Amino acid sequence: QKEVEQNSGPLSVPEGAIASLNCTYSDRGSQSFFWYRQYSGKSPELIMSIYSNGDKEDGRFTAQLNKASQYVSLLIRDSQPSDSATYLCAVNAFAGNKLTFGGGTRVLVKP
Amino acid sequence: GAVVSQHPSWVICKSGTSVKIECRSLDFQATTMFWYRQFPKQSLMLMATSNEGSKATYEQGVEKDKFLINHASLTLSTLTVTSAHPEDSSFYICSAREGGPSYEQYFGPGTRLTVT
Numbered sequence: 001q002k003e004v005e006q007n008s009g010p011l012s013v014p015e016g017a018i019a020s021l022n023c024t025y026s027d028r029g030s031q032s033f034f035w036y037r038q039y040s041g042k043s044p045e046l047i048m049s050i051y052s053n054g055d056k057e058d059g060r061f062t063a064q065l066n067k068a069s070q071y072v073s074l075l076i077r078d079s080q081p082s083d084s085a086t087y088l089c090a091v092n093a094f095a096g097n098k099l100t101f102g103g104g105t106r107v108l109v110k111p
Numbered sequence: 112g113a114v115v116s117q118h119p120s121w122v123i124c125k126s127g128t129s130v131k132i133e134c135r136s137l138d139f140q141a142t143t144m145f146w147y148r149q150f151p152k153q154s155l156m157l158m159a160t161s162n163e164g165s166k167a168t169y170e171q172g173v174e175k176d177k178f179l180i181n182h183a184s185l186t187l188s189t190l191t192v193t194s195a196h197p198e199d200s201s202f203y204i205c206s207a208r209e210g211g212p213s214y215e216q217y218f219g220p221g222t223r224l225t226v227t
Contacts, residue, residue, distance in 0.1 A: 031213060032213045034215065041202075043204045043220050043221040044155070046215055046218075049215050051213065088155070097143065097160060098145065098157060098212075099145075099216060101154060
């Protein structure tokens with residue numbers, strides 16, 4: 001079982017709609033959770049961090065964390081073609097010093 | 112967010128030569144830096160973690176004598192690929208963090224290495 005799991009996609013979303021991405025993790029003691037966006041051929045870019053249960057909003061992005069169910073999600077509102085990328089979920093375990101990444105979800109926003 | 116730079120952005124070298132890649136945190140002091148490798152259409156693979164002034168911790172399967180990491184200051188880490196071979200051709204990306212595990216980790220733009 002992978003430590004951090006994401007649906008590989010592609011998740012196809014019409015322009016202006018909401019894209020919903022999910023991520024589950026296996027280490028119940030995980031403390032820090034991050035979402036990165038990676039365009040093809042580029043390095044990952046941090047878009048959200050979340051540490052406590054609930055929602056965190058930043059512009060068109062909302063991260064949701066549920067530690068009891070061991071999942072973290074990302075909502076992208078008013079999706080734009082420029083949001084087309086691979087979104088990586090990353091988790092820092094309680095006793096760890098490094099991030100564990102999911103395989104990424106590829107998002108395609110169609111005009 | 113914080114800025115991390117890498118140099119060079121791309122490099123072509125001949126088989127058997129060594130290549131050094133620099134990673135700098137430009138507007139913060141990075142207590143921990145990480146080096147990743149990514150092959151086309153594959154996930155990020157962590158190669159090693161380095162703390163300033165300490166020896167790097169390598170992931171299982173990564174040859175520490177081939178991939179030399181030096182984290183000499185709080186703003187600079189280097190990765191040297193020694194005796195490079197075509198199979199070392201990849202996208203090498205560094206990242207940096209200002210504090211402990213709860214701190215955000217920022218990635219550099221990456222270095223594309225091609226070994227001929």
